[in-house]
Amino acid sequence: MTERPSGANNEAGTDMTGAATVGEVLDGLSDDGLEGYTYAYLDEHTKREVRRAVLKAVAIPGHQVPFASRPMPLARGWGTGGIQTSLSLLGPAETFKVIDQGADDSVNAANIRRLAARTADVETTTDTTAADVIQTRHRIPEEVLGADQVLVLQVPITDPLRTVDPSDAANRRRHAHANYGKIWVRLYESIVEHGEVQIAARYPVMVAGRYLMDPSPIPRWDVPKLDNAENLFLFAAGREARIYAVPPHTDVQPLAFEDRPFRVERFDGACRACGATDTYLTEIETEDGERLFVCNDTSFCEKRQEEPALPKDHHLDRSGVDWGPGTGTSVEMATDTGPATDDPAPDTGGDRT
């Protein structure tokens, strides 16, 4: 792949390659990422295997399909399932976007984007509306996704039943029998104890009336976007070697009781940068100790800064599209309900995907 600086100079300040710094080593690397590698990094057999798992997942919405997860040049838990899925789907004509917690510029997102650009020769973008494949961690974009787009979510924990039983074997039997009594009891106990369901992220959903699914650690704000969407959602867990999917126009309902409906987060304030009140906001603290809210979706926030009234479906040929809170018919959901927990941000701790 590369012509390294030669010489076994091991004087102080240099390593065995003779380069003084990591930067010098990187400068010596060839820009031609394809040299010595298969297209899109993974070998053809692996990509076919991932695509077969994706097809099976699409055929059985919400069902966890095993796949032979490969080692990737990033640590397990940092999006290896997502990148394997993205690289198996991407072609040279496609445009790729990667977000991490709504931001395009985090180190992890930038590295995944660069790996795809180098090895799959794809265009990359930060514009949600311009991307064919979007890989994401912890968020679904604010702008409505269309029928020709695929959202690949990185998944740390695949099974929502693991919160009530650590045994995967027992949980697989529960999925087979659609026996979800335990999770309902957990929700009920949460209401008895706290007066409401206390799940900030990874809110369990029922897919197509059959499979209970973990939507990955997206905030509750994003959960309604899964229902009857135009686009395909793929969920990939590299560590657990599982892929599952929500195909377009699939019924996805968060678990809730008739007298205790599902509620999204509410924010007391608007985005400091663009003034938005209909987006998922992140609380940040300035150097002066002032606490303020900004949009979590940085790409859409930049567009809103130029055009504050820009609707979330501005790029589609129709308007009033139902895409979670603040769009179409779901506006009431965003304004009339209180937070189900006191923590608006998905609390994922060190839980890398």
Ligand SMILES: [Zn+2]
């Ligand atoms: Zn904003």
